[in-house]
Amino acid sequence: MSTLTDTPKAAAPQEKPARRRPRVDRLPYLLLLPSLVIIAVLLLWPLGQVVWMSFHKLxxxxxxxxxxxxxWIGLENYVQILSDPFFRTVLxxxxxxxxxxxxxxxxxGTLVGLLLNRLSKRMATFVGSCVMLAWATPALTGTIVWKWIFDDTSGLVTWLFNALPDGLSQALFGRTDWTGYGWFNSPLLFFTILTLVVVWHSFPFIAVSVLAGLKSVPSELHEAARVDGAGPWRVFWKVTFPLLRPVFGILIVLSTIWDFKVFTQQFVLAGGTQDRPTFMLSIYSYAEAFSPPPKYGLGAAIAVILTVILLVVTGFYVRMVLKQEEE
Structure with a gap:
C-alpha cells in the first residue's frame, strides 16, 4: 500500500505595497512666485517688446x-545692420x-584684493573704504570729474603737461603748449581715457570680491606651500587661484557684461553721439534709435544683437565654470 505524501501548497504571493509618490513641497515655489512675477514684468516684458520692435519699421x-x-518688415532691420561695414567697425x-x-x-582688482588681505584689519578697513568710494560714485558723476581732469584749458592733465620743461616736452611729445589740446579728438586717446575711467570705476568690486574669496581659503594651505619653498607667485597660481576659480569665473562674466554695455561714460566723454569712429554697440543702438530721423526698429535690432552676444558669452563662461566644478 503506497503512502501518499501531501504536497505543500505554494504560499500565495504577497501584494507589494504601492509606492507613494514623493510629496512635492510647493511652499518654496510660492515664495519665489512674487520675485518671478517682478522679474517678468521689469525684465522679460521690456525685452520682449524690444525684440518685437526689431521686426517692425518704427x-x-x-x-x-x-x-x-x-x-511689419521681418528681418530687414537685422539684414541692414549685419550688412553694414560700419557695424563691423563698431563690433x-x-x-x-x-x-x-x-x-x-x-x-x-586681484592685486588690490591680495594687498587688502595682507594688511592689518584696521588698515584694510581704511584702504577698502577708500577704494569703495570709486565704486559708490555714480558713473555720471565720476565721468564728469574725469572729463574735467582732461579739459583742454583748465584740466589737471593739461596743467601738468604745461608744467613740464619746454625742452623735455618738445623732445618727448613735439610740442610745448598743451592749452587747447583735444584729448578726446583722437580715437586712440579717447579709448585710453575711457578705459581709465571704466577700470577706475570697476576694480573696487573685483577687489572686495577677491578679498572675500581669500578669507575662505584656509591659511594652513598657504603656510604649507611656503614651508615647501614656494614663492608668492607660485602660491597664488598653485593654491589660491584653483580654489578661487569659481569666483574669478563669475567676476569675469559680470565684468564682460558691464564692459560690453558701457554707455554713460562714453556718452559724457564724447559729448553725445557725434564721434562715430569711437562708437560701441550701446551708443550705436542709442544713436540709430533717437538721432533724427529716428529709427526705433533699427536701434532695437542692435540692442537685440548685443543681448544675444552677452547671452552667448555668459553661457560659455557658466558652462566652463560648471565643467570645472564637476572635474
Missing part, C-alpha cells in the same frame, strides 16, 4: 504710443574694448 513717436500701426571696437577692460580690471 520711425515715429506716434507709433510707439499706439496712434499708428507698426509696419570690433566693442570686443577690443571689453577684452582690454576685463583684463585690466581683473588684474588690478
Amino acid at each position: 520711425n515715429n513717436v506716434r507709433q510707439l504710443r499706439g496712434d499708428r500701426e507698426w509696419p 570690433r571696437n566693442t570686443v577690443l574694448f571689453a577684452v582690454a577692460n576685463v583684463a585690466l580690471t581683473m588684474i588690478l
Whole structure:
C-alpha cells in the first residue's frame, strides 16, 4: 500500500505595497512666485517688446504710443545692420574694448584684493573704504570729474603737461603748449581715457570680491606651500587661484557684461553721439534709435544683437565654470 505524501501548497504571493509618490513641497515655489512675477514684468516684458520692435519699421513717436500701426518688415532691420561695414567697425571696437577692460580690471582688482588681505584689519578697513568710494560714485558723476581732469584749458592733465620743461616736452611729445589740446579728438586717446575711467570705476568690486574669496581659503594651505619653498607667485597660481576659480569665473562674466554695455561714460566723454569712429554697440543702438530721423526698429535690432552676444558669452563662461566644478 503506497503512502501518499501531501504536497505543500505554494504560499500565495504577497501584494507589494504601492509606492507613494514623493510629496512635492510647493511652499518654496510660492515664495519665489512674487520675485518671478517682478522679474517678468521689469525684465522679460521690456525685452520682449524690444525684440518685437526689431521686426517692425518704427520711425515715429506716434507709433510707439499706439496712434499708428507698426509696419511689419521681418528681418530687414537685422539684414541692414549685419550688412553694414560700419557695424563691423563698431563690433570690433566693442570686443577690443571689453577684452582690454576685463583684463585690466581683473588684474588690478586681484592685486588690490591680495594687498587688502595682507594688511592689518584696521588698515584694510581704511584702504577698502577708500577704494569703495570709486565704486559708490555714480558713473555720471565720476565721468564728469574725469572729463574735467582732461579739459583742454583748465584740466589737471593739461596743467601738468604745461608744467613740464619746454625742452623735455618738445623732445618727448613735439610740442610745448598743451592749452587747447583735444584729448578726446583722437580715437586712440579717447579709448585710453575711457578705459581709465571704466577700470577706475570697476576694480573696487573685483577687489572686495577677491578679498572675500581669500578669507575662505584656509591659511594652513598657504603656510604649507611656503614651508615647501614656494614663492608668492607660485602660491597664488598653485593654491589660491584653483580654489578661487569659481569666483574669478563669475567676476569675469559680470565684468564682460558691464564692459560690453558701457554707455554713460562714453556718452559724457564724447559729448553725445557725434564721434562715430569711437562708437560701441550701446551708443550705436542709442544713436540709430533717437538721432533724427529716428529709427526705433533699427536701434532695437542692435540692442537685440548685443543681448544675444552677452547671452552667448555668459553661457560659455557658466558652462566652463560648471565643467570645472564637476572635474
